[in-house]
Amino acid sequence: MILWGEEKRQVDPGFFCRKVVEGVSQPVWLVSDTRRVSDIQWFREAYGAVTQTVRVVALEQSRRQRGWVFTPGVDDGESECGLDNFGDFDWVVENHGDEQRLEEQLEDLVKFVRTRL
Numbered sequence: 001m002i003l004w005g006e007e008k009r010q011v012d013p014g015f016f017c018r019k020v021v022e023g024v025s026q027p028v029w030l031v032s033d034t035r036r037v038s039d040i041q042w043f044r045e046a047y048g049a050v051t052q053t054v055r056v057v058a059l060e061q062s063r064r065q066r067g068w069v070f071t072p073g074v075d076d077g078e079s080e081c082g083l084d085n086f087g088d089f090d091w092v093v094e095n096h097g098d099e100q101r102l103e104e105q106l107e108d109l110v111k112f113v114r115t116r117l
């Protein structure tokens with residue numbers, strides 16, 4: 001599946017992004033699974049200044065406590081690491097296990113989205 005997706009992206013970097021929005025109009029889009037810089041670039045080119053990027057981060061220790069186990073060839077691939085050095089996110093949500101802090105961050109994000117409706 002990953003190889004098939006990579007082949008599609010090599011021919012047309014916006015292939016999957018266009019599929020998501022095809023035939024639908026929304027005042028706010030929450031795209032939960034952009035994985036590459038080309039995905040973000042596509043949305044910024046298509047939607048301009050209304051595009052907001054959100055990065056969710058968690059310490060490896062927190063991820064392991066939730067059952068995550070590093071899988072070579074998957075967890076170090078572009079589909080998992082393509083945005084690790086992007087650095088130009090509008091929002092960074094820290095999900096290290098502090099539920100109150102997570103809730104506060106998500107409340108801020110929801111408030112922002114509501115201003116755009």
